[in-house]
Amino acid sequence: MVKMVRWSGSLVRCLLLLVAIAFIYTQVRLFTAQSQYADKIAAAVEGENYCTSQMRLLIDQVSMQKETVVGLEEKVKRQAEECEQLRTLVQNLQRKGVKSLFQQVQVPVAAVVIMACNRADYLDRTIKSILKYHGNVASRFPVFVSQDGSNSDVRTKALSYDQLTYMQHLDFEPVHTERPGELIAYYKIARHYKWALDQLFYKHNFNRVIILEDDMEISPDFFDYFEAGADLLDKDKSIMAISSWNDNGQKQFVHDPYTLYRSDFFPGLGWMLSKSTWDELSPKWPKAYWDDWLRLQENHRGRQFIRPEVCRTYNFGEHGSSLGQFFDQYLKPIRLNDLPIDWKSMNLTYLIKDEFVKHFSGLVKSANPLYGTDLVLKINNIDGDVRIQYRDQQHFEEIAGQFGIFEEWKDGIPRTAYKGVVVFRYKTKRRIYLVGPDSLEQLGIQND
Structure with missing residues (x-):
């Protein structure tokens, strides 16, 4: 009976040992398989990254080639237009005769x-x-x-x-x-x-x-x-x-x-x-x-x-x-x-510089001064040329607007002005002189 018990215990231990060995073997195999699978996944990821980088490189190369093609097409277009220009000029010269341009x-x-x-x-x-x-x-x-x-x-x-x-x-x-x-x-x-x-x-x-x-x-x-x-x-x-x-x-x-x-x-x-x-x-x-x-x-x-x-x-x-x-x-x-x-x-x-100053100042000086408001109405009661003095650009624009002439200035000068004076005819051969604040001084005319 005692021997039987001892033999059963030995058998159990043997079985447990075999199970343990089997379990360890299984774990080793499983670990080995997982390691191999992980290596394959890593290799696959690396391969995918490589393919992606190659694809991007290819796309970049295609884009560069496309830009080159577009540039070449534009260059061809320009050359075609330049050739057309040259053909046109040649035809022009042939039709007219080159000699006619120089003789x-x-x-x-x-x-x-x-x-x-x-x-x-x-x-x-x-x-x-x-x-x-x-x-x-x-x-x-x-x-x-x-x-x-x-x-x-x-x-x-x-x-x-x-x-x-x-x-x-x-x-x-x-x-x-x-x-x-x-x-x-x-x-x-x-x-x-x-x-x-x-x-x-x-x-x-x-x-x-x-x-x-x-x-x-x-x-x-x-x-x-x-x-x-x-x-x-x-x-x-x-x-x-x-x-x-x-x-x-x-x-x-x-x-x-x-x-x-x-x-x-x-x-x-x-x-x-x-x-x-x-x-x-x-x-x-x-x-x-x-x-x-x-x-x-x-x-x-x-x-x-x-x-x-x-x-x-x-x-x-x-x-x-x-x-x-x-x-x-x-x-x-x-x-x-x-x-x-x-x-x-x-x-x-x-019209020579010094002569014109004297000529123009004489015309302005002989014009009748006109002051105040309602200038257009007042002019109708005056015989001969008229001069009207303006204070600044805004005042000039107000007067010009009454007559309908250009109001615009550029770099401090009204359109058509000579030494700040704008001259135009009004309804008849009468001249109207719009005179700037320092125009009379520039023309050598004593302000009256």
């Missing part, structure tokens, strides 16, 4: 450039107006059309005229405006002007250039007027440019087509400058708003501009970059001179 008996007075972009109908009207009076002076005033961009209608229209030379400005540089909300067009216009004037002064070597826009008609005496103006530019270096425009040139404010003035305000809209002036302006030409830039004292430096009483250009551009600003009120009513005046026979020495 000029006379040294030109000035090149005439029409600044165009995308208004073929306007350009056609402008060209026809110029050619109407151009025949007898073609050798003295060679005509160019400078197009900004690649509008095919404008290019075709310009090339359809044998009497002019076509230039094309292709500008692919992006435009960055300096202030939010600005129109890009004003920046592109400034770039075009600089390019065109550089071409005419430095490549074609003209001494003077007359700048027109593609929405202008000219007067019968346009070319004679600028030929006389060229002589003034040469004689008097205090004259910065000759203009064909009067901002207050509306029909109700002008009378005498023979009258010219000096002005401290740059008029624009059909003007001529010399190469020496462009040598100064070209290196610092502005990014935008070139006309207002020329009206700054730091740029005109006290030099003045010759302007007519009656305009020699008419601006019909109701639709354009300025979005028709002021068109109905100020541009549409402009009077364009219709008389063929012989400017060569006229004595214009009164």
Whole structure:
């Protein structure tokens, strides 16, 4: 019995030992399996990360290749347009004959450039107006059309005229405006002007250039007027440019087509400058708003501009970059001179700097002073010219508003002003002089 018990205990211990060994073996196998599974998971994660990085690298390479392709496509597009430009110029030269561009008996007075972009109908009207009076002076005033961009209608229209030379400005540089909300067009216009004037002064070597826009008609005496103006530019270096425009040139404010003035305000809209002036302006030409830039004292430096009483250009551009600003009120009513005046026979020495001060001060001094309010009503009771003194810009704007002339100032100068004096006709040939607070002193007139 005792032996049986002992044998049973030994058997139990053996069984427990076997179970323990089996359990340990199972745990070892399980641990080994888990380790192998963990290694496989780690390897799988590593493989996935590698695939992801390779995918990203591939995507980056594809993006770079795409950008390269886009860049190449843009380059091809530019080259195609440049090739088209060259083909056009070659055709232009072939049709006109290269010799005709250089076989000029006379040294030109000035090149005439029409600044165009995308208004073929306007350009056609402008060209026809110029050619109407151009025949007898073609050798003295060679005509160019400078197009900004690649509008095919404008290019075709310009090339359809044998009497002019076509230039094309292709500008692919992006435009960055300096202030939010600005129109890009004003920046592109400034770039075009600089390019065109550089071409005419430095490549074609003209001494003077007359700048027109593609929405202008000219007067019968346009070319004679600028030929006389060229002589003034040469004689008097205090004259910065000759203009064909009067901002207050509306029909109700002008009378005498023979009258010219000096002005401290740059008029624009059909003007001529010399190469020496462009040598100064070209290196610092502005990014935008070139006309207002020329009206700054730091740029005109006290030099003045010759302007007519009656305009020699008419601006019909109701639709354009300025979005028709002021068109109905100020541009549409402009009077364009219709008389063929012989400017060569006229004595214009009164426009020379020192002579004009004396000439103009005499006119202002002889005008009847007028004071108080209701100025328009009071003028009707006065015979002859009238002068009205304004205190400051606000006072000037009040008076100008009563008569309907331009109220705008730029850099402290009213439009058309000479030494602060704005002159215009009113209803008859009577002159009205709006006189600044120190204008009489500048003119050497004792205030009475």
